[in-house]
Amino acid sequence: MKARYNYRIYPKPHQIVPLAKAFGCARTVWNDALWLYKQAFINGEPRPKDVDKRVITQAKKTEQRAWLAEVSNIVLQQSFRDLQTAWNNYFNSQSGTRKGKEVGSPKFKKKSSRQTIRLRKGGFSVHSQSVKVAKIGHIKMVVSRPLPSAPSSVTIIKDSTGRYFASFVVEVPGQIAPQTDNSCGIDLGLTHFCILSSGEKVENPRLHKKMLKRIKKANRRLLLAKRDSKRRERRKRKLAKLHAEVKDQRTDFLHKLTTRLVRENQTLAVEDLNVSGMVKNHKLSRAISDAGWAKFKTMLAAKCDKYGRDLTIVDRWFASSQLCSECGKSGGKKELDVREWECLFCNTIHDRDINASINLSRWVGGQSDQDGAYKLRGKPTQTAPHKNGRGASVSLPKVAVRREASTTYEQLSLF
Numbered sequence: 001m002k003a004r005y006n007y008r009i010y011p012k013p014h015q016i017v018p019l020a021k022a023f024g025c026a027r028t029v030w031n032d033a034l035w036l037y038k039q040a041f042i043n044g045e046p047r048p049k050d051v052d053k054r055v056i057t058q059a060k061k062t063e064q065r066a067w068l069a070e071v072s073n074i075v076l077q078q079s080f081r082d083l084q085t086a087w088n089n090y091f092n093s094q095s096g097t098r099k100g101k102e103v104g105s106p107k108f109k110k111k112s113s114r115q116t117i118r119l120r121k122g123g124f125s126v127h128s129q130s131v132k133v134a135k136i137g138h139i140k141m142v143v144s145r146p147l148p149s150a151p152s153s154v155t156i157i158k159d160s161t162g163r164y165f166a167s168f169v170v171e172v173p174g175q176i177a178p179q180t181d182n183s184c185g186i187d188l189g190l191t192h193f194c195i196l197s198s199g200e201k202v203e204n205p206r207l208h209k210k211m212l213k214r215i216k217k218a219n220r221r222l223l224l225a226k227r228d229s230k231r232r233e234r235r236k237r238k239l240a241k242l243h244a245e246v247k248d249q250r251t252d253f254l255h256k257l258t259t260r261l262v263r264e265n266q267t268l269a270v271e272d273l274n275v276s277g278m279v280k281n282h283k284l285s286r287a288i289s290d291a292g293w294a295k296f297k298t299m300l301a302a303k304c305d306k307y308g309r310d311l312t313i314v315d316r317w318f319a320s321s322q323l324c325s326e327c328g329k330s331g332g333k334k335e336l337d338v339r340e341w342e343c344l345f346c347n348t349i350h351d352r353d354i355n356a357s358i359n360l361s362r363w364v365g366g367q368s369d370q371d372g373a374y375k376l377r378g379k380p381t382q383t384a385p386h387k388n389g390r391g392a393s394v395s396l397p398k399v400a401v402r403r404e405a406s407t408t409y410e411q412l413s414l415f
Contacts, residue, residue, distance in 0.1 A: 001306070003172045005147055009131065009156070009164045010140045018071075018136045023115035023158065025071045026079040029055050031108050033083050052080045072134035074123035082118060115158040124154050131166050141166055148172050160240040177263060177307040184265040185361025187320065187353050188273060188296070190287050194257075195353035197361035205253055207246045208290040215242050250292050258299040262309050267364040269312040270297060271320060314363045320356040324348060 011019055032055040040048050048054075056076050059065035068076060086106040092098035123134045126147065130138040133156065151168035158164050185197035193204040208215075218239040225232035261268060275294045279285040297313075304311040314320070322330045324343040331343055334352070342349050 001172060001174060002169055003306075005145070005151075005168045005170055007131075007144065007166050007168075008142045009166045010142075011136075011164055012140070015136055015139060019156070019158070019164075021067070022071045022075050022117045022136070022156075024111070025068050026075050026117045027109045027111065027115070028065070028068070029076050029079045030083050032059070033080055034087075034106055034108060037083075037087055052077065055080065072119075072123060074119055074134055075117050078118045078120060078123075114160055116155055118153060118155045120153050126151065126154075126168070139164075139166070159244065161237060161244045163244075172306075175307055177309070180264065180266045182265045183267040183361060183364040184261060184269070185357045185359070185364065186261070186268060186270040187357040187360055188270070188291070188293050189353055190284070190291060192353065193291060194296075195357045197354075197357040199354055201353070202257065204291060205249070206287075206290060207249045207253070208286070211242055211246050215239070218242055250290075251295075254292060254296050254299055258296065258303050261300065262303045262307050265309070267310045267312070268300065268304065269314055269360045269363045270300065271314045271318065271360060272316045274316055310364075312363050314360055318359075318363075320359040321352055323355075323359050325350065325355045325358040 033051050036048050036051055036054070040046065056068065056073070060069045083106060089098055089103050090105045093103045119133065125132045127138065129141060129143060131141050131154065132138050133154075147168060147170055149170050149172070151170045153169045155167040156164070157167060183197075187195045189195060190204060192201040194202045196202070218235065222232065222235045222239055225235050273293055275288065279288050281288075301311055303309070319330065322333060324331060324346060326348045327343060327346040329343070329345045331341060334341060339352050340349060341352065
């Protein structure tokens with residue numbers, strides 16, 4: 001299986017400008033080619049041919065794009081290939097020939113957002129404490145862990161805070177963790193991030209809420225700065241650093257939690273929450289987004305695949321909070337403020353969250369006395385039919401990734 005290894009890199013002052021040129025040229029090739037594709041699509045024409053020659057080879061001979069020759073041609077060619085892949089994925093997703101989640105059409109890249117360039121073999125080489133990039137040279141790299149194999153490609157990234165990273169794609173062997181008889185049902189929440197069927201409650205760090213005052217203040221100061229001024233750039237970067245700090249802390253928390261759950265349990269079960277629909281609730285949207293439930297499930301599925309664990313995704317319509325974990329009878333719908341309830345049939349007093357996690361744990365392995373779960377082996381795009389409460393066979397709903405497509409682009413004379 002393939003994996004990404006990310007490292008922090010520190011370019012020297014004289015390497016900042018060549019990197020900025022590479023980012024800009026790759027972005028220009030992407031936008032020029034995307035504009036040609038969109039124009040042909042809007043006019044009902046077939047996909048244009050030899051687009052790479054028009055946006056790279058011929059463009060270098062014009063006065064408007066002569067500066068494309070200042071960077072490595074590998075960067076330009078790879079940028080065009082990445083656009084081709086994104087364009088094909090969009091149409092294959094629309095026609096249903098592409099597996100997995102639905103993807104949107106590629107967007108025009110902006111100078112003010114995250115910048116990337118990608119290089120294949122021949123455009124880079126890895127050394128003990130650096131990575132050598134074509135026409136840029138050796139860039140200092142902090143190697144926190146060795147690469148398991150020779151990388152097939154590297155992506156040089158500059159994020160919105162001005163930090164630089166090198167992301168390598170490598171082939172890693174499948175790892176089989178020591179077998180265990182433990183199983184776990186996971187109920188996600190807001191007061192506690194998750195509640196395990198063992199009774200353990202993992203506290204929600206609420207990272208964004210802790211930084212909310214500083215983020216609001218930075219937003220207000222950014223609005224007061226004059227447009228396109230140096231002061232506005234400084235304040236914009238300060239705001240980006242606050243958001244990056246929250247993101248890094250959340251990612252660290254999720255990695256540690258998912259790793260512990262996968263190592264301690266052989267089989268796991270978690271419910272398939274409709275996160276994109278839940279964030280439309282304006283009262284809870286900020287708290288749900290701060291929790292990072294979707295990223296948690298993605299990490300959990302990937303690590304189960306890596307370590308040979310079994311993950312069961314329970315249907316989102318399964319009433320885990322309404323069923324009594326002792327007698328199995330339904331106690332009816334309960335409001336969110338009801339945290340404890342007594343079963344009317346067996347008089348058992350339940351903690352709402354622990355009771356839900358115990359009900360989820362009975363779906364471990366995809367087997368239960370009811371239908372409504374599908375089993376994953378680290379492949380979150382695989383689904384299986386299930387039956388709803390009325391006995392009709394239905395399919396699990398797909399979550400669409402919606403993206404806004406840019407519609408304006410200045411036409412150049414070279415086209």
